[in-house]
Amino acid sequence: MAVLDKLRSLFQPDDEPPRLSAYTPPPVQPSAPIQLSRLSNGLDQFFLELGGQDRLKILDLCGAPATTEYLFEQQQIPRPDPFYRALELAFGNGPGYLDRQLEEDRVAIFVEHTLDHKEGEFDAVLLWDSLQYLRPELLGPVLEQIHAITRPGAPMFAIFHADERAEEVPVFSYQIQARNRLFLTERDRRQPAQHFNNRTIDRIFRNFGPRKFFLARDQLREVLIWR
Amino acid sequence: MSTAPAVRSYEPEAPRGVATIGKAVYIKGQIIAREDLIVDGQVDGTVEAQEHRITIGPNGRVAATIKGRHIIIQGQVTGNVEGTEKVEIRNGAKLLGDVRTVKFVCEEEGTINGSVASLRPEPKPAAVAPSTETKEKAVAASATQQTLTPSEVKK
Known part of the structure; x- marks a missing residue:
């Protein structure tokens, strides 16, 4: 099956960049992509929750x-994961990517071949805005998997676009510059799968621990969730 | 009395060498190098050059555990990498495996799918737990559906 082959390509060498029929290169932006450096109180709190300990295994979905x-320089053990890339390979990134998330076979293959880590392996997770692009049909299984591979009490850092009227939102690449500062590079624009307010976020993380919300001026809602 | 100078064979000291596995070469097995090594071909097995630099060239396709002092990856590697001094993932490189090293550098277009851990001695393990105070604040914030501003959070 094409989807399976392409997802497997993430875990083996390839001679050519993997392609999926549904995958189209990101459109050329009419204007320069957004690049900005911003303070992040949520990230600051995330590091505070690590309690000054090192050698913690941190899953990073942006990578x-x-x-x-x-x-690594903070003496942690980062584990970059090609989650965003797998998402694009499995469901595409152009119009219709949300419709393809309704196909049960695709969802099953995606869930089986991504986030394939040991139970309770991670001490912390950087989710970034990955959940913003998952329909409820996909979001549920993905959150179950994240729940399984993190240890109880693990802090998780997520970002949601707070503008509930936006028809499309920028897809950022997130880089940590300092413990309270992020550098964001826009790499695409995409229709969000659903809009997340505090109530929605509480609902989707109902099987997790407590949450803490941080609303910044730039319409990004940062959330810290404890497993 | 004259004495002829002793004739001694002259063997210039070999310059510090670099062994190269070219892009048309396929090796299956164990490679142990005592000089710097460039792999631009295909290797399945293990590659070791404990005191030296190992470079996986742009054409390199390596399915192997790699151990060396300084490891530079420009091609594709499937396997764990251990560099006692430094590991570099260059633009266009793809590493599917775990890294252990002292200094780690990954260029913007380099890809790694695996964990990156320090080679320094491990400290005593200790469990992580969120502070009770922070958890209580978080529960309160969640229960009231209240959005905390950064200044409130710091209180």
Whole structure:
């Protein structure tokens, strides 16, 4: 099956960039992509929750090299994961990517071949805005998997676009510059799968521990969730 | 009395060498190098050059555990990598495996799918637990559906 082959390509060498029929290169932006450096109180709190301990295994769903380097220099054990790439390979990134998330076979293959880690393996997770692009049909199984691979009490950092009227939102690449500062690079624009307010976020994380919300001026809602 | 100077064979000291596995070479097995090594071909097995630099070139396709002093990856590697001094993932490189090293560098277009851990001695393990105070604040914030401003959070 094409989807399965392409997801497998993330875990083996390839001679050519993997392609899926549903995958189309990100459209050329009419204007320069957004790049900004911003303070992040949520991230600051995330690091505070690590309690000054090192050698913690931190799953990073964005996997920007700068973040991997930063966490390594902080004596942690970063684990970059190609989650966003897998999402694009499985469901595409152009119009219709949300419709394809309704196909049960695709969802089953995606869930089986991504976030494939040991139970309770991670001490912390950087989710970034990955959940913003998952329909409820996909979001549920993905959150179950994240719940399974993190240890109880693990802090998780997530970001949601707070503008509930936006028809599309920028897809950022997130890099940690300092413990309270992020560098964001826009790499695409996409229709969000659903809009998340505090009530929605509480509902989707009902099987997790407590939450703490941080609303910044730039319409990004940061959330810290404890497993 | 004259004495002829002793004739001694002259063997210039070999310059510090670099062994190269070219892009048309396929090796299956164990490679142990005592000099710097460049792999631009295909290797399945293990690659070791404990005191030296190992470079996986842009054409390199390596399915192997790699151990060396300084490891530079420009091609594709499937396997764990251990660099006693430094590991570098260059633009266009793809590493599917875990890294253990002292210094780690990954360029913007480099890809790694695996964990990156320090080679320094491990400290005593200790469990992580969120502070009770923070948890209580978080529960309160969640229960009231209240959005905390950054200044409130710091209180």
